[in-house]
Amino acid sequence: MQVIRNITELRATLAQARKKSDSIALVPTMGALHAGHANLIELARKQSDYVCLSIFINPLQFNSLEDLEKYPRTPEQDLSQARESGASLVFMPEHTEIYGQSREEQNQNVKVLAGSRSKGLCGAYRPGHFDGVVKIVSILFNLFRPDFAVFGEKDYQQLKVLEQLNADLHFGVKIMAAPLIRDLDGLALSSRNQRLSAEERKDALAIPTALRAVLERFERGTRISAELLELAQSKLSNLKVEYAQIVDCESLQPLQIVAEKAQLMVAAYAGSVRLIDNIRLEVQPAKGQ
Ligand code: AMP
Numbered sequence: 001m002q003v004i005r006n007i008t009e010l011r012a013t014l015a016q017a018r019k020k021s022d023s024i025a026l027v028p029t030m031g032a033l034h035a036g037h038a039n040l041i042e043l044a045r046k047q048s049d050y051v052c053l054s055i056f057i058n059p060l061q062f063n064s065l066e067d068l069e070k071y072p073r074t075p076e077q078d079l080s081q082a083r084e085s086g087a088s089l090v091f092m093p094e095h096t097e098i099y100g101q102s103r104e105e106q107n108q109n110v111k112v113l114a115g116s117r118s119k120g121l122c123g124a125y126r127p128g129h130f131d132g133v134v135k136i137v138s139i140l141f142n143l144f145r146p147d148f149a150v151f152g153e154k155d156y157q158q159l160k161v162l163e164q165l166n167a168d169l170h171f172g173v174k175i176m177a178a179p180l181i182r183d184l185d186g187l188a189l190s191s192r193n194q195r196l197s198a199e200e201r202k203d204a205l206a207i208p209t210a211l212r213a214v215l216e217r218f219e220r221g222t223r224i225s226a227e228l229l230e231l232a233q234s235k236l237s238n239l240k241v242e243y244a245q246i247v248d249c250e251s252l253q254p255l256q257i258v259a260e261k262a263q264l265m266v267a268a269y270a271g272s273v274r275l276i277d278n279i280r281l282e283v284q285p286a287k288g289q
Pocket of ligand 1: 028031037040150151153154155179180182191
């Protein structure tokens with residue numbers, strides 16, 4: 001596994017790799033890798049024999065300096081994990097390698113603006129966040145020119161925003177969605193979980209509990225979003241809820257009634273840690289059909 005920190009070396013290495021491999025897959029991450037990331041790499045390996053992992057804490061997608069500073073950094077463990085999962089290349093640039101100048105100067109740089117899917121949900125509470133995400137992913141797509149890129153459904157809105165970016169800017173990357181991976185207790189795996197105290201972690205379990213409760217109610221026939229969301233809110237009462245919404249799976253627009261399928265999306269704080277989670281609500285075909 002090659003570890004590369006600068007762009008010149010990356011371009012040269014990828015040019016060689018292209019001669020030997022049929023395809024290149026890219027898994028972008030911000031590090032502090034866990035089993036959710038490992039699953040992304042494994043999925044990528046099913047598509048391609050040359051899997052690249054990028055580890056870059058993208059300052060442009062953080063709204064708060066405190067969140068950026070507190071974001072977990074575990075580079076040594078990340079490299080062992082990447083090796084174990086079968087990555088061929090890890091790209092770990094310094095932030096100046098990507099953006100060049102100081103933070104002030106970066107504000108003058110080219111901007112990439114996320115589309116309509118970025119407006120609600122997290123986008124409404126984290127101004128500029130998805131613009132930062134689409135900028136770094138555009139840079140990574142240009143550097144790697146991957147055939148495949150894998151993103152997790154844990155960040156469902158991000159996945160849909162990036163599908164829109166890929167289509168609108170004609171990057172031509174095949175975007176693959178990896179399923180959300182949970183811990184044994186049901187909490188969605190996230191690098192930010194490391195920052196939860198034992199008590200906060202217990203409180204955070206209200207999120208998967210709420211999602212499951214809504215799914216059960218949905219499976220018993222409730223289709224009215226307001227009723228389902230009232231149940232979600234009641235289960236989340238010990239947390240500071242940012243939003244709980246039922247939205248169209250593609251446009252991410254709120255739905256009053258779930259006709260066939262929808263995505264239940266939640267963001268809530270356990271202490272000072274912001275957590276997101278989601279689940280698909282989908283009418284199952286009657287048995288025998
Ligand atoms: P991050 O390092 O948190 O920016 O995440 C990098 C990629 O891993 C994104 O595509 C995430 O959606 C994905 N990811 C993070 N956590 C999970 C999880 N628990 N299950 C599935 N994918 C995940």
